[in-house]
Amino acid sequence: MYWRAIRDSDLPHCLELQIACLGDEIVGRAAALRVWNALPHHPAFHGTVIESEVPIAGQRLMGCGMGVFVTEGFASAELNQPRPGLNSRIIHSLAEGSPVVLDRAAIGAGNAGKGVDFVNLYGTWREGALDPPQLAEVQALLGVSFVEHISGYRFHRVLKECVGASRIALARATGTYRIVAEFPESESALAVVTPQSGLAAPYPVAAAMYRYRPPVLRLRSTEQDLLAAALDGGTDAELSTVLGLSIESTKKRWLGVFARVDQFKPEILGRLEPEGEGRGPQKRHRVLAYVRAHPEELRPFSWRSGKHAVAGRRARPDLL
Numbered sequence: 001m002y003w004r005a006i007r008d009s010d011l012p013h014c015l016e017l018q019i020a021c022l023g024d025e026i027v028g029r030a031a032a033l034r035v036w037n038a039l040p041h042h043p044a045f046h047g048t049v050i051e052s053e054v055p056i057a058g059q060r061l062m063g064c065g066m067g068v069f070v071t072e073g074f075a076s077a078e079l080n081q082p083r084p085g086l087n088s089r090i091i092h093s094l095a096e097g098s099p100v101v102l103d104r105a106a107i108g109a110g111n112a113g114k115g116v117d118f119v120n121l122y123g124t125w126r127e128g129a130l131d132p133p134q135l136a137e138v139q140a141l142l143g144v145s146f147v148e149h150i151s152g153y154r155f156h157r158v159l160k161e162c163v164g165a166s167r168i169a170l171a172r173a174t175g176t177y178r179i180v181a182e183f184p185e186s187e188s189a190l191a192v193v194t195p196q197s198g199l200a201a202p203y204p205v206a207a208a209m210y211r212y213r214p215p216v217l218r219l220r221s222t223e224q225d226l227l228a229a230a231l232d233g234g235t236d237a238e239l240s241t242v243l244g245l246s247i248e249s250t251k252k253r254w255l256g257v258f259a260r261v262d263q264f265k266p267e268i269l270g271r272l273e274p275e276g277e278g279r280g281p282q283k284r285h286r287v288l289a290y291v292r293a294h295p296e297e298l299r300p301f302s303w304r305s306g307k308h309a310v311a312g313r314r315a316r317p318d319l320l
Contacts, residue, residue, distance in 0.1 A: 003138055003145035006047035014049065014064035016126040020163045023087030029094045035094045043300075044069040044101040045120075048145040056129050059227040063125035063138040065146055067118055067160075069107055073108060074100035075117035075157055080192045082181035084159040087121050106219070107153075108300030112214070115156030115195075120146075121303060123160060124167070139170065152295030154212045158193040176206040179234065188192050215297045217260050224298045226253045226292050258283055265290075 006014065015022060024032035039045045050063035068090065078086060084147060095098045102116065110116035123146075125138045160177065162168045168189045171177040176198065177191035198206040219227070229242045240250045261268050261283075268290050269283055291297045 001050055001052050001134075003048050003050050003141050003149075005149065006040060006049050006064065006066065010047075010049050010061065010064070011036060011040065013061050014047070014066065014122060017064060017126055018122065018163065021087055021122050021124065021161075021228075022317075023085075023089075023091035023121070025085055025088040026092040027088075028222055029093045032091050035091050039066075039068070039094070042068070042101065043107065048142075048149050050060040050125070050141045050145070051225060054110045055151070056134065057126075059126060059129065062130065062134070062294040063142055064122055065120065065142050067120040067184070069102040069110070069116050069153075070119050071100050071102060072110075072117055072156070074119075075159060078159060078190070079157075079180060079192060084161065084183040084185075084186040084188050084191065086119065086159065088155060090121070104300045105205055105302070108302040110156070111296075111299055112302040112304075113154075115154040115212075117156050118150075118153075118159035119157045120158060143176075147205050147208045151208070152212075152297070154301045155198075155209050158198075158209070160191055161188050163188045170248045173279060174206075181319075186314070213294070213296055215294070215299070215301050217264050219260060219297060221259065221300070223257050223260070226250070227257065227288065228298050230288055231292060254280075254284070257287060259286055259312050310312075 015033075022032055022036075024031070027035075040047060045068050047064065047066035049061055052062050053059050056062065070090065074090075074093075078089075090100060102110070107116055121143055125135065125142070130138060133251060158177075160171075162171050162177075162179075164187060166180070168179070170193045171189070173180065176281070177193055178197050180190045180192055182189040191205060193209065195210050198210050226239065229239050234242070236247050236254075237251050239245075240247050243250065247252075258269075268286055270286070
């Protein structure tokens, strides 16, 4: 099995894996689905799917993980007054036009401050289709994909509502999440990962969430978009199509990237061949190798001086 980023066509199949996490309790099914259809295009959203190379029980999509960055105030309120229906309150805020999810600027401020809060909306698998070894593989890939897909962010807290006895038991067994409160009436529990609990967990996935280094290249968002697309390979013509640019504009963005590398971390390029056809590809290869190892360079970051943390309500000391 393997993981990859979620696509729009995956969304209906992901939502049906655990319909109890749809978050439609307040706004209703139709409104919740409208919100979900828009979410994959929101800067606060991240999602991955677990696929099997060979169909299992007629299906290839075996699991998914989806979540959003939320305001510090929302996360603190949920932790200070735990109650079931975490997803429903996020979906309701989006449906009503008063979102508790962060925009790109707020994510950048959090990365430059004390961190960003994240809610894991879905972390689930196809019930009844997997034998024990396959289930263990899917669960392991969900953890690995979460860290790899959104590494480079400065995490503060990660919350989720575990729905169902098996998911509550998994949260307890891994030691990554700490159970804050259980809700027997809904067979769910609120769980959280903090820097303290994550770094103390016996599994490397949790510790990896809190290995953060600030970026140094000061890339513009357009330059980050170029590099993110280039990590998947492709010629300038192909990148131009993906980014909706002319080839000339794409080449200009590369020049902007190289100028920033020369200014802020010239050792990335080091000694290159003399001017010629091979010089440009050499530069690209080295820059891409660097950002692949330093994903923080491709994340929003506020370079303004002063306070960067996202404001919100004060959390209980044990949940900070």
